Amino acid sequence: xxxxxxxxxxxxxxxxxxxxxxxxxxxxxxxxxxxxxxxxxxxxxxxxxxxxxxxxxxxxxxxxxxxxxxxxxxxxxxxxxxxxxxxxxxxxxxxxxxxxxxxxxxxxxxxxxxxxxxxxxxxxxxxxxxxxxxxxxxxxxxxxxxxxxxxxxxxxxxxxxxxxxxxxxxxxxxxxxxxxxxxxxxxxxxxxxxxxxxxxxxxxxxxxxxxxxxxxxxxxxxxxxxxxxxxxxxxxxxxxxxxxxxxxxxxxxxxxxxxxxxxxxxxxxxxxxxxxxxxxxxxxxxxxxxxxxxxxxxxxxxxxxxxxxxxxxxxxxxxxxxxxxxxxxxxxxxxxxxxxxxxxxxxxxxxxxxxxxxxxxxxxxxxxxxxxxxxxxxxxxxxxxxxxxxxxxxxxxxxxxxxxxxxxxxxxxxxxxxxxxxxxxxxxxxxxxxxxxxxxxxxxxxxxxxxxxx
Amino acid sequence: xxxxxxxxxxxxxxxxxxxxxxxxxxxxxxxxxxxxxxxxxxxxxxxxxxxxxxxxxxxxxxxxxxxxxxxxxxxxxxxxxxxxxxxxxxxxxxxxxxxxxxxxxxxxxxxxxxxxxxxxxxxxxxxxxxxxxxxxxxxxxxxxxxxxxxxxxxxxxxxxxxxxxxxxxxxxxxxxxxxxxxxxxxxxxxxxxxxxxxxxxxxxxxxxxxxxxxxxxxxxxxxxxxxxxxxxxxxxxxxxxxxxxxxxxxxxxxxxxxxxxxxxxxxxxxxxxxxxxxxxxxxxxxxxxxxxxxxxxxxxxxxxxxxxxxxxxxxxxxxxxxxxxxxxxxxxxxxxxxxxxxxxxxxxxxxxxxxxxxxxxxxxxxxxxxxxxxxxxxxxxxxxxxxxxxxxxxxxxxxxxxxxxxxxxxxxxxxxxxxxxxxxxxxxxxxxxxxxxxxxxxxxxxxxxxxxxxxxxxxxxxxxxxxxxxxxxxxxxxxxxxxxxxxxxxxxxxxxxxxxxxxxx
Numbered sequence: 034x035x036x037x038x039x040x041x042x043x044x045x046x047x048x049x050x051x052x053x054x055x056x057x058x059x060x061x062x063x064x065x066x067x068x069x070x071x072x073x074x075x076x077x078x079x080x081x082x083x084x085x086x087x088x089x090x091x092x093x094x095x096x097x098x099x100x101x102x103x104x105x106x107x108x109x110x111x112x113x114x115x116x117x118x119x120x121x122x123x124x125x126x127x128x129x130x131x132x133x134x135x136x137x138x139x140x141x142x143x144x145x146x147x148x149x150x151x152x153x154x155x156x157x158x159x160x161x162x163x164x165x166x167x168x169x170x171x172x173x174x175x176x177x178x179x180x181x182x183x184x185x186x187x188x189x190x191x192x193x194x195x196x197x198x199x200x201x202x203x204x205x206x207x208x209x210x211x212x213x214x215x216x217x218x219x220x221x222x223x224x225x226x227x228x229x230x231x232x233x234x235x236x237x238x239x240x241x242x243x244x245x246x247x248x249x250x251x252x253x254x255x256x257x258x259x260x261x262x263x264x265x266x267x268x269x270x271x272x273x274x275x276x277x278x279x280x281x282x283x284x285x286x287x288x289x290x291x292x293x294x295x296x297x298x299x300x301x302x303x304x305x306x307x308x309x310x311x312x313x314x315x316x317x318x319x320x321x322x323x324x325x326x327x328x329x330x331x332x333x334x335x336x337x338x339x340x341x342x343x344x345x346x347x348x349x350x351x352x353x354x355x356x357x358x359x360x361x362x363x364x365x366x367x368x369x370x371x372x373x374x375x376x377x378x379x380x381x382x383x384x385x386x387x388x389x390x391x392x393x394x395x396x397x398x399x400x401x402x403x404x405x406x407x408x409x410x411x412x413x414x415x416x417x418x419x420x421x422x423x424x425x426x427x428x429x430x431x432x433x434x435x436x437x438x439x440x441x442x443x444x445x446x447x448x449x450x451x452x453x454x455x456x457x458x459x460x461x462x463x464x465x466x467x468x469x470x471x472x473x474x475x476x477x478x479x480x481x482x483x484x485x486x487x
Numbered sequence: 488x489x490x491x492x493x494x495x496x497x498x499x500x501x502x503x504x505x506x507x508x509x510x511x512x513x514x515x516x517x518x519x520x521x522x523x524x525x526x527x528x529x530x531x532x533x534x535x536x537x538x539x540x541x542x543x544x545x546x547x548x549x550x551x552x553x554x555x556x557x558x559x560x561x562x563x564x565x566x567x568x569x570x571x572x573x574x575x576x577x578x579x580x581x582x583x584x585x586x587x588x589x590x591x592x593x594x595x596x597x598x599x600x601x602x603x604x605x606x607x608x609x610x611x612x613x614x615x616x617x618x619x620x621x622x623x624x625x626x627x628x629x630x631x632x633x634x635x636x637x638x639x640x641x642x643x644x645x646x647x648x649x650x651x652x653x654x655x656x657x658x659x660x661x662x663x664x665x666x667x668x669x670x671x672x673x674x675x676x677x678x679x680x681x682x683x684x685x686x687x688x689x690x691x692x693x694x695x696x697x698x699x700x701x702x703x704x705x706x707x708x709x710x711x712x713x714x715x716x717x718x719x720x721x722x723x724x725x726x727x728x729x730x731x732x733x734x735x736x737x738x739x740x741x742x743x744x745x746x747x748x749x750x751x752x753x754x755x756x757x758x759x760x761x762x763x764x765x766x767x768x769x770x771x772x773x774x775x776x777x778x779x780x781x782x783x784x785x786x787x788x789x790x791x792x793x794x795x796x797x798x799x800x801x802x803x804x805x806x807x808x809x810x811x812x813x814x815x816x817x818x819x820x821x822x823x824x825x826x827x828x829x830x831x832x833x834x835x836x837x838x839x840x841x842x843x844x845x846x847x848x849x850x851x852x853x854x855x856x857x858x859x860x861x862x863x864x865x866x867x868x869x870x871x872x873x874x875x876x877x878x879x880x881x882x883x884x885x886x887x888x889x890x891x892x893x894x895x896x897x898x899x900x901x902x903x904x905x906x907x908x909x910x911x912x913x914x915x916x917x918x919x920x921x922x923x924x925x926x927x928x929x930x931x932x933x934x935x936x937x938x939x940x941x942x943x944x945x946x947x948x949x950x951x952x953x954x955x956x957x958x959x960x961x962x963x964x965x966x967x968x969x970x971x972x973x974x975x976x977x978x979x980x981x982x983x984x985x986x987x988x989x990x991x992x
Contacts, residue, residue: 043774043777043778043803043805044643044705044706044736044737044738044777044778046642046643046805046806046809047641047642047643047644047645047648047705048645049641049642049645049809050641050642050643050805050806050809051805051809057812089593091589091593094588094589094592097588097592098586098588098589101579101580101588105579108578108579108580109571109575109578109579110568110571110578122564122567122568122571123561123564123568123790125793126564126567126790126791126792126793126794127559127561127790127792127793128792128793129631129786129792129793129795164630164795164816164817164818164820165595165815165818167815167816168816168817171816175667180646196812196815197815197816200813201641201667201813201816313595317592317593318592319592319593319595320591320592320593320594320595320820320821320822321592321820321821321822322595322630322818322819322820322821339662340666340667342633342662342663343630343633343634343637343663343667343816343817344630344634344816344817345630345631345795346795346820347630347793347794347795347819347820347822347823348793348794348795349793349794349820349822349823349826350820350822350823353822
């Protein structure tokens with residue numbers, strides 16, 4: 034009997050496939066796993082982990098469902114749907130033009146204008162559709178940077194960037210360090226430092242990438258700071274990408290100042306400015322995969338359009354959302370109501386945390402608060418460290434049973450900050466989370482307050 | 488896929504463009520400036536634009552250009568439309584009467600909707616006559632086969648590595664496989680002498696050429712059934728290719744996007760996975776399972792290119808893992824996954840659709856082939872696909888690629904048929920054209936044949952010319968392949984080794 038042959042090794046995979054640059058070994062993802070293993074449910078698992086690490090918007094689904102109920106033709110093909118621009122199933126099923134459905138682009142442009150209160154105009158022909166902002170950000174990185182180049186990104190930033198911008202592109206991220214001393218605002222000095230750091234490491238800085246409103250801070254950028262950033266990219270002759278995925282979630286003053294507004298008053302900078310948007314946060318539709326690259330640079334628009342072949346939006350989805358967003362009355366009502374609900378949720382959360390003795394950065398946008406737990410890291414003497422923060426995070430996850438995102442996973446330069454989401458659960462669940470937080474802080478205070486001598 | 492590429496001339500830039508670093512600047516896409524230039528100036532883009540400006544319409548524009556360059560399947564929409572009418576919940580995002588809107592709105596898990604992957608796995612197996620079973624956990628969903636092929640390149644090849652691809656091949660590969668990945672394509676030359684079948688000698692030759700260029704070969708990529716040939720790759724050839732990749736220690740990607748368009752009973756489609764299954768358990772011993780990856784899509788069989796549904800199928804866990812994470816950059820809309828889970832999960836529908844679609848494709852194909860034959864034009868005998876590989880070399884003024892181009896321009900401009908020249912598919916012999924038949928009505932196809940006949944009769948005036956052409960088409964000639972079926976049956980009676988020797992002659 035012939036002995037079993039040793040299995041031949043499979044041929045090697047690429048460096049991209051085998052590198053860890055997909056980033057899924059970070060705590061950001063570990064928390065999700067802990068939640069998956071023990072998810073909270075009010076009835077069946079009331080002591081489970083409450084997911085507060087997922088920036089989803091679940092507060093306004095009823096509005097979308099209401100629209101679809103009143104306009105069933107938006108989701109189907111029986112009869113011409115007003116605003117859909119597509120007469121039949123077969124036309125829609127065949128439509129794979131990387132320009133995207135014209136009616137949908139117009140609807141997106143109009144929606145983006147409404148969100149900015151009409152302070153900026155968007156040309157539908159500059160809209161390039163991609164399957165989500167994840168794809169849009171990677172696409173722009175491929176177009177604006179070479180392998181080995183660097184994107185300068187203010188910290189703290191969305192953990193997903195480490196993968197989205199670097200993995201397959203070979204582009205690096207150099208952090209622009211921001212600090213709580215000035216509310217984590219970007220400064221010119223920090224930008225210059227980052228630029229120098231890139232140069233010292235032999236990297237060509239290709240551009241600056243902002244998220245405005247900021248994830249994880251939940252704040253909008255001041256106009257003067259945005260102007261400074263624009264001046265900087267002009268001075269260095271580099272690009273500016275503004276990820277405005279949270280633009281529809283600004284619920285308190287100051288109003289959003291979009292880079293689109295500034296470009297209109299500074300046409301000389303237009304060629305270097307590119308905006309990313311998506312319906313995943315404002316409309317709460319991450320599953321539908323709708324992202325946008327909007328560029329004022331013609332060559333970038335043309336190239337992005339061709340590259341979007343790798344990541345087109347389903348024509349079925351384009352058709353449905355075109356009908357929804359081109360309904361002006363609906364769109365305006367949605368934006369207004371959604372903002373109001375987010376504001377209430379935000380205020381409720383901040384008040385609850387304040388009662389528990391936990392401060393937050395003052396925020397006016399987003400689906401989360403930037404919670405300050407630095408006080409809990411002190412007491413060991415010396416500076417708080419990332420290890421301290423991760424110990425606290427672990428405590429929160431396994432004892433308090435709240436999955437929150439540690440600032441270190443967002444590359445925050447100061448340990449002790451956490452991003453906590455408030456829009457991906459019911460109000461009741463939020464109250465349970467706040468109660469747990471309150472009890473935890475009570476225990477902590479008792480344990481750390483020195484007993485008074487009688 | 489033929490994506491419409493309208494003429495976009497960049498407007499004059501105001502102010503200094505940061506992309507342009509110096510007077511001898513790169514374009515704004517520093518990575519691959521050539522790719523954009525190529526895309527814009529490619530002849531088929533030009534023809535696409537001509538068509539866009541003057542598209543045929545039986546009523547509104549009967550003199551317009553007939554689109555025969557788009558490999559779409561428009562023959563069986565009514566079957567899907569019927570199903571949609573009878574199953575309104577699929578579109579209305581309801582399951583058992585209850586709305587699943589919220590669940591779908593939030594569903595962005597890159598593992599894909601389980602119901603959809605299960606239905607897709609079963610459907611893919613049904614297409615292969617259940618001769619292969621697909622494990623849903625080995626399926627990675629992507630936004631179309633375009634995305635699947637690119638993702639596989641990212642997983643299998645480093646920058647500068649090469650994949651060997653038999654010619655003629657789908658022009659889109661030049662962009663899809665190379666643009667952002669930095670991978671190279673080295674063509675495996677196939678000729679009409681043996682019906683453009685892949686031979687071991689051609690593979691070895693391509694491998695040597697890659698080595699001379701100091702390129703590391705990471706794999707072979709075949710399209711089966713072939714685009715643009717319209718032929719199912721014979722089992723013996725698949726065996727030969729699998730042996731080749733095993734010997735070289737490289738990967739094999741089999742793009743089976745046209746698997747559902749195989750319409751011949753005498754020459755059925757054989758998936759590379761069947762060939763592997765036949766070798767099991769030895770296949771596993773030699774690690775073959777880990778090196779063969781299949782690509783699929785619903786764009787051709789079901790005619791749903793707009794919905795962006797593609798898949799990678801691999802038994803290599805590392806590939807599945809990496810490709811799954813990469814699919815984040817091109818996920819399938821959950822709204823669409825839900826619809827298709829219901830459609831493909833309906834066994835009555837899929838059984839009926841596969842059978843009827845096959846009949847309609849064959850009928851339309853026959854109409855094209857007969858129409859061409861009557862004009863004295865022959866094609867490679869096809870058994871799959873949405874197009875025929877047509878030999879118009881005898882109509883060229885000169886037997887060269889210049890001759891092919893000049894004939895092609897006449898056919899687009901004067902005859903008004905947008906067909907695809909073989910050179911755009913990297914064919915090594917001039918005179919071949921891909922002509923699509925499934926993206927138009929039977930009447931329109933008739934009009935196309937009438938126009939072509941008129942062109943041939945007036946351009947090649949002379950007593951008996953058309954008759955002579957017709958006779959030439961009927962008799963085997965060196966520049967015209969024998970009907971493929973004859974080669975196939977003869978070759979299959981031999982062992983693979985002697986089939987190779989026959990092909991080399």
